Amino acid sequence: MASFSLLGCHVCKQQDFAVKQALRTHLRRIHNIVLPPGRRGVSKKSCADRPYVCPSCAETFASLDDQAVHIAYHINRQLQLFLQYQTSSQAVSTSPEPSTSSTNHDDGGNNAELGAISPENVNLDIYEPKADDRFMIDGFDVSKAFYDFQVSVHKRILQGEYLKMESHVQHVLSLSSIFLVKPKRFHDDLVQHIPDTVLEKVVKDLAEKFDICTHTISLDLTSRLFPLIDDVLNNKIDRDEATIKMMQLKGQTSRKEYRIVKSFAMIMQKAPEYCISDTIMEQELITRYLEPALAPLFDDILHDTLFRWTATINQESKATTAISISRSRPDACVSGLHGVTWGISRGFGEVKSSIEANNNYSVARDLIRLGIFAKNAIDLNNMKGCLVFQSVGRHTFFYLVTLLHDGVYVMYEITKIEIPMCISDLPSYLGQIGRLMHVLTVYQDYCVPADQKDVGSLHSGKRKSMTDPQHDRILDPSKSRKRQSVTTFRLQ
Incomplete structure (x- = not known):
């Protein structure tokens, strides 16, 4: 000035x-x-x-x-x-629903003055869901209540209020029709529309729908892995011998179980003897700890699926300039192969080192990015769902994003995994086999293209995502680590 x-x-x-x-x-x-x-x-x-x-x-x-x-x-x-x-807003509930084609996205008013908040440049695809495709819980219309929450957020924006990245993750995602479901982590503004008792039922209903509650620790698999880990810890065998014996379990385990076995084997090869006391920065966290643990769970070269740490823009954001998703790269991507070129994306990941755990702004931004990445993959490729993970230090949270009902993309927290940081952590990793099975079950069942018979209903339920310029206009550019958030890592 x-x-x-x-x-x-x-x-x-x-x-x-x-x-x-x-x-x-x-x-x-x-x-x-x-x-x-x-x-x-x-x-x-x-x-x-x-x-x-x-x-x-x-x-x-x-x-x-x-x-x-x-x-x-x-x-x-x-x-x-x-x-x-x-x-x-009053007219929209009685007028026919507009087209929801994911290839005809408005840029949100690029001709409008950048930074000004008005209907011309915050033109959101929000309208009341169809009466015959609602998310109902014991007679409570969750779809209508979520729509009312979206409208209330939109009103606040039009009244000149900025949303805070740290405090309003669920608000920002709702403007792209994404309903973030984290057990016991709901903002008070959302609770005003969907009571706590109903939200608890939503969490339970989704867990049953996604078959998350039925898996327990495989005692047979645990009994095969524990002696090998114990022998290494007691110096009876070396790591290479233990790794070979683990890989030989292939014929004695299911396909999902063997993915978990390979995760143990790769950690056995890469994890240090003792936990390192110095700060582990992001690149070291990825290459030394996350890659061995996560890549075997999702990488399947024989079926043209690769888990990769990306350095370029993901394929969905390249496909058309009209797709409303951040063009900056995700840290990780689970990509299909189409011949010798990258195909559909089945999952995404974002990583922050442990020193960023208290950076609520950065952690919240990553969660929003993951939701938009996944929604875009669903819209563009007609996927049943998309898996995303967020790692903050050793703590990794997994989510499923799926178009559940008309205008309601659920982003459901599946579970949390703690990645081993040394060989001594492997016994505790055994106790998380059940959680790993939850993740793999959801990934296998939902992160695939929708059946052809379901594509029509899937397409009619889609909504447009917010564009990057729109996000810039509604978000307060200031940052504060003191702002509380129900989605912040420290509260989990």
Whole structure:
């Protein structure tokens, strides 16, 4: 901002504001005047004769009285937009549903002024779900309640409120029709629409639907692996011999069990003798710990599926510039092969080192990215679902994203796994075999293309995702590690 520019309150004449956001906060808290956040900076007309700057746009003025007239315009404009929104919201439930083609996405108003929040550049694909395809729990209409939550979030945006990355993960995802379901981790704003008792039933219903509650620890598999691990820990055999004996279990285990066996074998080869006390940075975390544990679970070259740590844009975001998903790469991707080129994506992953565990902004951003990545893969490839994982240090959370009902993409937390950080952690990893079976069952059953007979209903239930410019306009650019979040790693 130029040295001659001033930020002053036209009501009380206070003029000691350092940034526009501070002045807008003052107007809202002290004078009950809500202004939309808009373009940063100052108009080219700014000069010593026009020192006062509008806190909501780049316009400048010679006096605070002139600024007051201009601010009245902003207030009236906001009122008009809000009334238009109320009218359109009432009409939308009685009008035919618009087309949901995933290849005809609006860019959210690129011609609108970047940063301004209005219906023209936050044009979301939100409308009431069809009456014959609702998510019902004991007579409670979860689909309608989730839609009401979406509408309430949209209203807040149109009233000029920024969403906080750390605190509003479920809000941001809902604007792309993604219903984040983390047991015991629901924001109070969502609970106002879907009571806690219903949310508990939602968690239980989804666990049963995805066949997550039926798997227990395989005592037979555990009894085969534990003696080998114990012999290594007691120096009776070396790691290579234990690895060979593990790989020889192939004929004695199921396909899913053998994936788990290979995970143990690769960890046996790569894990250090003792846990390293120094900080493990992200690249070391990936290559030394996550790759051996996770790659054997999903990598299946004989069936043209590769688990890879990506360094390029994923295939779905390349397919069309109209797809509304972040074009920055995910850390990991489970990709199909189509001949010698990459095919559909069956899963995605994001990784942060343990020193980032308290960075709520970064962890929340990764979770949102994963939801959008997975939703895009479902929409573009007509998938039944998509698996995603988020690793923060040794703690890895797995989610299934699936289009469950019309306009409701559920992002369900399957389980949490703790990755072994040394050989001594392998016995505790044995205790997580049941959880690994949950993940593999969901991956095998849902991360596949939908049956041809179901493609029509799948397509009709789709909704558009928010674009990157839209995310930029609704999210507060500021960061704070002190902001609490029901989805933050520290609370899990």
